[in-house]
Amino acid sequence: MVEFFQWLEATGGSVAIRESILLYPIIESTHVLTLCLFFGFIALMDLRLVGIALRGVPVSQITSRIQPFGVAGFVIMVISGALLFYSSPMRAYGNIFFRVKLVLIALAGINALLFHKTIFKSVDDWNDALQPPPRARLAGLLSLVFWSGVVICGRMQAYKWFD
Numbered sequence: 001m002v003e004f005f006q007w008l009e010a011t012g013g014s015v016a017i018r019e020s021i022l023l024y025p026i027i028e029s030t031h032v033l034t035l036c037l038f039f040g041f042i043a044l045m046d047l048r049l050v051g052i053a054l055r056g057v058p059v060s061q062i063t064s065r066i067q068p069f070g071v072a073g074f075v076i077m078v079i080s081g082a083l084l085f086y087s088s089p090m091r092a093y094g095n096i097f098f099r100v101k102l103v104l105i106a107l108a109g110i111n112a113l114l115f116h117k118t119i120f121k122s123v124d125d126w127n128d129a130l131q132p133p134p135r136a137r138l139a140g141l142l143s144l145v146f147w148s149g150v151v152i153c154g155r156m157q158a159y160k161w162f163d
């Protein structure tokens with residue numbers, strides 16, 4: 001794995017981003033700005049599921065309106081993140097915060113998948129409920145915890161505490 005990332009770091013594209021004056025800040029800014037779109041919308045959805053925000057607004061209405069923005073934001077986060085990784089793969093690979101962040105992204109994905117494959121299928125039964133059923137509230141809470149962890153780990157990546 002290390003040999004592959006050392007090879008990747010020596011490729012022309014990686015060097016070009018890493019040593020660029022404008023390209024890296026543009027990619028990094030895209031990663032941070034899209035965070036507002038992605039995390040902002042996801043958090044709004046989760047706070048409805050937990051029963052704190054947008055109480056009384058039908059859950060299915062929130063998901064149908066918010067999800068396209070959330071998915072678009074996630075795709076841009078992954079593309080800009082992959083380019084940031086490509087610019088310094090060895091630095092990211094050796095960073096414990098980056099590794100924890102990827103695990104949390106996977107857990108958040110599994111949580112979202114389970115939510116949509118199980119409790120969300122019966123949303124018509126609790127669509128207008130001020131307090132959604134416990135499994136929906138748990139899914140919302142776990143999503144908030146996992147994505148907050150991703151953001152914190154993302155920020156912590158810049159600090160070389162354990163390198």
Ligand code: HEM
Pocket residue numbers: 028031032035039074077078080081082084085092105150151152153154155156157158
């Ligand atoms: C989809 C969810 C993601 C979120 C919410 C997220 C969030 C963040 C945040 C908040 C930062 C710190 C930005 C700063 O303050 O400068 C960051 C940095 C970073 N992210 Fe992500 N990220 C995500 C996905 C990814 C992915 C999929 C990758 C790579 C495969 C990635 C690679 C990076 C790298 C390398 C940095 C460090 C940039 C630096 O140190 O200059 N991110 N991310």
